Amino acid sequence: MCLGIPGEVIEFLPDQPDLARVDVSGVRRVINVGLLDDDPPKPGEWVLIHVGFALSKIDEAEAAAALQFLEGIGQAYADELEALQGSQIE
Amino acid sequence: MRFVDEFRSADKARALAAKIAGLCEPGRQYKLMEVCGGHTHTIYKHGLEDYLPESVTLIHGPGCPVCVIPMGRVDDAIALASQPDTIMTSFGDMMRVPGSQGSFFDAKAQGTDIRMVYSPLDSLKIARQNPDKRVVFMAIGFETTTPSTAMTVLRAAAMKLDNFSVFCNHVTIIPAMKAILDSPDLRLDGFIGPGHVSTVIGCRPYEFVARDYGKPVVVAGFEPLDILQSIYMLMLQLSEGRCEVENQYTRVVPWDGNLAALNAINQVMELRPYFEWRGLGFISHSAMRVRPEFAAFDAELLFEVPGVRVADPKACQCGEVLKGVLKPWECKVFGTACTPETPIGTCMVSPEGACAAYYNFGRMNRRRKVEVTIS
Numbered sequence: 430m431c432l433g434i435p436g437e438v439i440e441f442l443p444d445q446p447d448l449a450r451v452d453v454s455g456v457r458r459v460i461n462v463g464l465l466d467d468d469p470p471k472p473g474e475w476v477l478i479h480v481g482f483a484l485s486k487i488d489e490a491e492a493a494a495a496l497q498f499l500e501g502i503g504q505a506y507a508d509e510l511e512a513l514q515g516s517q518i519e
Numbered sequence: 520m521r522f523v524d525e526f527r528s529a530d531k532a533r534a535l536a537a538k539i540a541g542l543c544e545p546g547r548q549y550k551l552m553e554v555c556g557g558h559t560h561t562i563y564k565h566g567l568e569d570y571l572p573e574s575v576t577l578i579h580g581p582g583c584p585v586c587v588i589p590m591g592r593v594d595d596a597i598a599l600a601s602q603p604d605t606i607m608t609s610f611g612d613m614m615r616v617p618g619s620q621g622s623f624f625d626a627k628a629q630g631t632d633i634r635m636v637y638s639p640l641d642s643l644k645i646a647r648q649n650p651d652k653r654v655v656f657m658a659i660g661f662e663t664t665t666p667s668t669a670m671t672v673l674r675a676a677a678m679k680l681d682n683f684s685v686f687c688n689h690v691t692i693i694p695a696m697k698a699i700l701d702s703p704d705l706r707l708d709g710f711i712g713p714g715h716v717s718t719v720i721g722c723r724p725y726e727f728v729a730r731d732y733g734k735p736v737v738v739a740g741f742e743p744l745d746i747l748q749s750i751y752m753l754m755l756q757l758s759e760g761r762c763e764v765e766n767q768y769t770r771v772v773p774w775d776g777n778l779a780a781l782n783a784i785n786q787v788m789e790l791r792p793y794f795e796w797r798g799l800g801f802i803s804h805s806a807m808r809v810r811p812e813f814a815a816f817d818a819e820l821l822f823e824v825p826g827v828r829v830a831d832p833k834a835c836q837c838g839e840v841l842k843g844v845l846k847p848w849e850c851k852v853f854g855t856a857c858t859p860e861t862p863i864g865t866c867m868v869s870p871e872g873a874c875a876a877y878y879n880f881g882r883m884n885r886r887r888k889v890e891v892t893i894s
Contacts, residue, residue: 430610433715464779481638482667505870516637
């Protein structure tokens with residue numbers, strides 16, 4: 430829950446501009462991007478996600494580093510991904 | 520992994536370590552606290568202490584939100600969840616945290632409806648699917664998760680959802696740092712500031728540490744080289760007699776934080792007069808509660824909360840570990856009665872807790888041999 434996980438923005442949901450579909454380590458889920466309203470990410474850009482909310486935009490290098498860090502953590506990241514898989518934000 | 524190499528090169532780590540060693544004054548001891556549990560994890564995973572000179576000690580701070588939840592609040596949450604027609608939702612991290620009568624997992628095994636969610640927003644769907652139940656989200660965390668709870672309450676209000684509420688346990692990092700600075704037990708020389716919390720609050724809130732206490736703060740990223748770089752920046756300030764707030768993690772943390780997130784928090788929540796932290800006791804203005812304008816979403820008003828204060832188990836020395844007075848392995852029950860499988864104290868529950876980090880990486884004491892864990 431404390432982990433910031435990097436996700437690549439795939440698309441915005443047509444009828445809900447606050448919500449975007451992202452790809453996190455191959456898992457595609459919907460997250461809220463409303464906290465980045467001042468400088469919204471575009472599809473193909475990366476964001477750091479905390480419990481379903483994008484809190485900052487990051488570049489690809491930072492995303493790769495963050496991902497490597499998370500994969501090194503092991504179980505905690507596996508748990509986070511499993512939780513994300515169960516997520517159904519709408 | 521060309522991207523990652525830039526943050527993990529062993530040569531760069533050794534070069535930084537040599538620069539840090541060059542800044543040490545002979546005979547002076549340096550104590551630097553990493554506030555955030557994520558940093559503690561990196562330090563032990565990569566054996567970063569082994570790169571540092573003998574005179575530089577890293578102290579592990581209270582920045583693990585699961586670790587600072589007092590037993591009484593766990594009991595309160597279970598009492599809430601046990602009410603008729605109630606569903607409690609919680610992050611997975613919270614499930615094993617022991618209360619005086621057991622954890623959320625224990626309560627769930629006895630039939631209490633407690634469900635793990637990834638995001639507080641997932642609770643809204645559960646609330647809509649169960650209109651005849653009351654859904655309470657167990658809200659925990661520092662400023663990294665507080666905006667999410669606030670945004671979820673705003674969304675619930677917009678949806679006019681009347682069966683959703685939050686049991687608010689959000690804590691704020693600044694008063695905890697102040698409590699540590701005021702503690703007579705410990706003399707610190709500087710802080711490695713938390714990375715993700717600062718994404719939200721920015722760097723300005725740490726200015727009092729430099730101004731009023733004369734200690735430097737460097738906000739740091741989570742890669743091994745980020746942390747070594749931050750230690751170098753702290754040591755450079757100390758050697759030059761400066762004390763300032765600096766941002767090593769500029770690639771993620773804006774100096775002013777995330778204003779939209781801060782606005783969401785301020786709209787929905789206000790500071791409590793005081794809040795109990797496990798091991799640290801009561802700290803003034805150190806936690807958030809739901810504002811009266813959003814009383815319809817405040818589980819503390821909607822439900823009867825026992826609010827009984829429960830003392831920590833006698834054998835547990837989490838408080839000393841959270842303040843950095845004791846190293847985890849110096850606790851009487853570390854690794855014997857208290858393990859990640861059967862935690863007595865919260866520091867052993869979360870992977871970001873100092874005790875779990877020590878235990879999982881087998882770093883029972885500080886060895887001097889440099890291990891090549893940065894590749």
